[in-house]
Amino acid sequence: MNDDVRNIVLGVVAAGISAALGWVARTYLWKRKLRRKQAFFGLPDNSESLLVVNRGAAGPEFAVMRYDVFALLELAALIKDCNAHAQILPHDTARQGFGERTEFCVGGPASNRRMAAHLSSLLPGVQVNVDAEPSPDRGSFLVGSERYRVENGKQEYALLARLTAERSQHTRPVFLFCGQTSITNQATTRYLARHHERLARKYGNNSFVLLLKVINSQAYGPDVVEVVEDVTRAAQTPLPAPAPRNSHRAS
Numbered sequence: 001m002n003d004d005v006r007n008i009v010l011g012v013v014a015a016g017i018s019a020a021l022g023w024v025a026r027t028y029l030w031k032r033k034l035r036r037k038q039a040f041f042g043l044p045d046n047s048e049s050l051l052v053v054n055r056g057a058a059g060p061e062f063a064v065m066r067y068d069v070f071a072l073l074e075l076a077a078l079i080k081d082c083n084a085h086a087q088i089l090p091h092d093t094a095r096q097g098f099g100e101r102t103e104f105c106v107g108g109p110a111s112n113r114r115m116a117a118h119l120s121s122l123l124p125g126v127q128v129n130v131d132a133e134p135s136p137d138r139g140s141f142l143v144g145s146e147r148y149r150v151e152n153g154k155q156e157y158a159l160l161a162r163l164t165a166e167r168s169q170h171t172r173p174v175f176l177f178c179g180q181t182s183i184t185n186q187a188t189t190r191y192l193a194r195h196h197e198r199l200a201r202k203y204g205n206n207s208f209v210l211l212l213k214v215i216n217s218q219a220y221g222p223d224v225v226e227v228v229e230d231v232t233r234a235a236q237t238p239l240p241a242p243a244p245r246n247s248h249r250a251s
Helices: 003-041 066-081 113-122 182-203 232-236
Strands: 048-053 085-090 102-106 126-128 141-143 146-148 155-163 174-179 208-215 225-230
Touching (some): 003 066, 003 182, 048 066, 066 085, 066 182, 102 113, 113 155, 113 174, 141 155, 155 182, 174 182, 182 225, 208 232
Parallel strands (some): 102 174
Antiparallel strands (some): 141 146, 208 225
16 A cells, blocks of 8 residues: 555545544534423423413403414424423313423413412512503503503513422423513513523523513514513512501591
């Protein structure tokens, strides 16, 4: 074998080794990224999850608003990427605890009984105005001592939460997407889909509650979203009981 042939063979071998090492490295990094994503969502391979669906406020009993359907599609893609499976349940049939399976709950408490139960038990520092009568506070959020009113199509708010049961043997999280309007529900799921890696780096597998603001949805749809603040502490701290009304009359 002359020098030229030997150099060619060595070059081919070196290229093959480099390609194999590159493939191994890419596979390792891809698997590590997948495991981190699965850990954040509580979705190991072939696991089951729940998608709890609200109903359209003005439609039939089982109608789902168009933007809420889009929100479910965003979540379904995330679940599929984790090699997991989803079961879709209407909000009023999901009569079970949480923590055994990852749950994604979409919609405000006015249209989602499951969300109302989660807010009451897990986020006692949050109140959502669900009055049917028109008023400036209709649909507003009260988080701690701060109130956030909705301006339809201009400025709307939503809560994005990842929560786990502290005193439960089950540790799968429940994700809440509680918006003031249906388009803010989709905006919240899209925000999670786009930023879950950053959220996982910041919070790990711990609970958090973020207040999001959707800006000018009538022009930009669900795409322009900003974080107002982390309201985890305020949302998990029970609101003070209202002062009793004085029923005495002046004589």
